[in-house]
Amino acid sequence: MKRAKTEELKTFFESLSDKYDLRVPVKLHDGTRVLGSLSEGEFAIEGGKIPQKPTSVFFPQFDEMFVVTDGDVAMAKPPAKPIMVVGMTAEDLDCLEFIDKFFAENFRDNIYYNKRDGSVVVGVSGRCGKDGEFMKIAGGKCDIELISDGECFIVHPYTDKGEGLVEKLQADECGCGGVHMEALRKESDALPKEDEETVDKASELIRQGKVTDEFWDEIATRCIACTSCNLACPTCTCFEVYDRERDGKMVRQRIWDSCQLDGFMREASGHNPSGKQLQRTRRRIHHKLAADVERWGHRTCMLCGRCDEVCPTEIGIKSVCREIVKRFS
Ligand code: SF4
Ligand code: SF4
Known part of the structure; x- marks a missing residue:
C-alpha cells in the first residue's frame, strides 16, 4: 500500500x-x-x-x-x-x-x-x-x-x-x-466503547417502555427548538417540499425539515400529533433508538457526536442516553 x-x-x-x-x-x-x-x-x-x-x-x-x-x-x-x-x-x-x-x-x-x-x-x-x-x-x-x-x-x-x-x-x-x-x-x-454501550442500553430501556413521560417532559423543557441537532445529523432525512416561481417557471424544491418544530407533523385540519415539545423531544430520540430498530434492525444513531456538540442546552442524544441509563437501569 x-x-x-x-x-x-x-x-x-x-x-x-x-x-x-x-x-x-x-x-x-x-x-x-x-x-x-x-x-x-x-x-x-x-x-x-x-x-x-x-x-x-x-x-x-x-x-x-x-x-x-x-x-x-x-x-x-x-x-x-x-x-x-x-x-x-x-x-x-x-x-x-x-x-x-x-x-x-x-x-x-x-x-x-x-x-x-x-x-x-x-x-x-x-x-x-x-x-x-x-x-x-x-x-x-x-x-x-x-x-x-x-x-x-x-x-x-x-x-x-x-x-x-x-x-x-x-x-x-x-x-x-x-x-x-x-x-x-x-x-x-482498543478504542473505548462507552458511548456505544450507553446508547445501546438506553435504546433497550426505551424499547422496554421503562422511560417515563415525566422524564421526556423534563428533557423537553430544555429544548429551544433551534433545530441544530437535525441540521447536523447525518442520518436525519426528513424534508418538506416547496413550489416556487423562477423566470416564469415553477420549480419544486425539497428542503430539510426538523422534527423539533411545532409544525413538523401538523395536518391541514389543524390536528397536530406532535403538538407538545414533550412529544417532539421523545420522538427525536425514540425514532433513532427504538422505531428504527424495529424498521431497519439497528439503531440509526451512529454516534457521530454532532448533535451533542451543537445542542446549546446539552440534550444531544449521547447526553440524554447517559441520563436514561443513570435513572432507569
Ligand atoms: S450522534 Fe447520532 S443522532 Fe446525533 S447527530 Fe450523530 S448520528 Fe445523529
Ligand atoms: S439542538 Fe438541542 S435545543 Fe436545539 S432543537 Fe435540538 S434538542 Fe432542541
Whole structure:
C-alpha cells in the first residue's frame, strides 16, 4: 500500500478536480473546517470530523426536484461531474450506508442517486483527529480510506474504482509488509466503547417502555427548538417540499425539515400529533433508538457526536442516553 504525505494527497486531489466535483476538508479564513473545493480554503484533512452534516453532499439542504414549463416537467439532472467526497469518518460512513439504504427502500430516490451514483467516497481515520486523537478505522464502506499513522497516511483502496485512482497517486509504497496497518488496526480496536454501550442500553430501556413521560417532559423543557441537532445529523432525512416561481417557471424544491418544530407533523385540519415539545423531544430520540430498530434492525444513531456538540442546552442524544441509563437501569 502507498503511504502519502498531506501535500502529496493535496496534489493528488487537485489533479482529480477536472474529472470530479471535489469536496475535501478545507479550512476557511475564520478557521471553520468545511467540505469544499481546494480553491475555497486551505486543505485540512487533519482535525477530526467535519462539523457540517457530511451526507449533505448527496442530500443537500436545498435540492431542486423538477421544473415545470408550460405544463412540461423536466426532472433534475445528474451533476455535470461525479462527486468525490473526502474526509468521512468511520461513523460518517455508517451514516452514509444507512441513508443509501433509506433512499433506495421501496422507492429509489433519483434526486439522491443522481448525485450518489458514480461518486467516490474517501474515508479518513487514524491519528489525525482533533488534537491528534485516534479516529476509528472504518475498514471498508468507502472507495479509499486514508489512515494516518501520525506522520503520513496509509492509502487503502477498497473498491476497483478506488484502486484505479490510487494507481495515479504519486507516493512511495509503505514497504513494511503490513506491520504498520496491523498496529493501527489494533489501536482502533482498543478504542473505548462507552458511548456505544450507553446508547445501546438506553435504546433497550426505551424499547422496554421503562422511560417515563415525566422524564421526556423534563428533557423537553430544555429544548429551544433551534433545530441544530437535525441540521447536523447525518442520518436525519426528513424534508418538506416547496413550489416556487423562477423566470416564469415553477420549480419544486425539497428542503430539510426538523422534527423539533411545532409544525413538523401538523395536518391541514389543524390536528397536530406532535403538538407538545414533550412529544417532539421523545420522538427525536425514540425514532433513532427504538422505531428504527424495529424498521431497519439497528439503531440509526451512529454516534457521530454532532448533535451533542451543537445542542446549546446539552440534550444531544449521547447526553440524554447517559441520563436514561443513570435513572432507569
Ligand atoms: S450522534 Fe446525533 S447527530 Fe450523530 S448520528 Fe447520532 S443522532 Fe445523529
Ligand atoms: S439542538 Fe438541542 S435545543 Fe436545539 S432543537 Fe435540538 S434538542 Fe432542541
